[in-house]
């Protein structure tokens with residue numbers, strides 16, 4: 575019998591209820607921002623970590639939005655902006671659109687910096703970012719998400735889209751793994 579993944583969690587940082595409540599607040603904040611600028615977003619999820627967050631977030635938008643997904647990986651050892659490998663591109667065009675990137679977590683900030691530049695290279699009019707989690711202590715490049723769910727200390731977290739070796743993405747909460755999992 576396969577293991578029960580919740581048994582690998584040492585402690586929960588944010589419960590499903592806390593995340594849902596924060597997603598509702600974030601959606602309201604984001605809609606207000608776009609409304610004030612008289613524009614509508616093309617909401618783009620960065621695969622795969624953004625899936626549960628994006629699914630929860632978009633439920634609370636009251637006005638029309640478009641959604642799409644992109645999957646990228648960074649080229650190792652390059653510092654240049656926008657230099658990412660696209661594993662799965664958007665289905666829609668982002669030219670002249672107001673792109674809202676949905677990211678699971680901002681850590682060093684490298685991914686976000688490159689993906690933001692990628693959308694400007696594709697001709698987007700405006701690019702903003704919403705991240706479920708932010709780890710500012712780990713930042714190596716000067717970049718900030720425009721909307722942030724929760725700020726966390728320098729700790730490796732899983733669940734709600736976030737994985738360890740492609741596991742734990744389907745946990746409905748965010749938690750920290752037991753130490754023994756890394757040694758097994």
Ligand code: 5GP
Nearest residue numbers: 679680681682683684685729730731736737
């Ligand atoms: P960055 O380019 O900001 O260093 O990295 C962002 C990516 O690293 C995230 O999209 C995520 O896939 C991964 N990452 C960073 N911190 C964590 C973490 O605490 N837990 C997990 N599961 N992934 C993380």
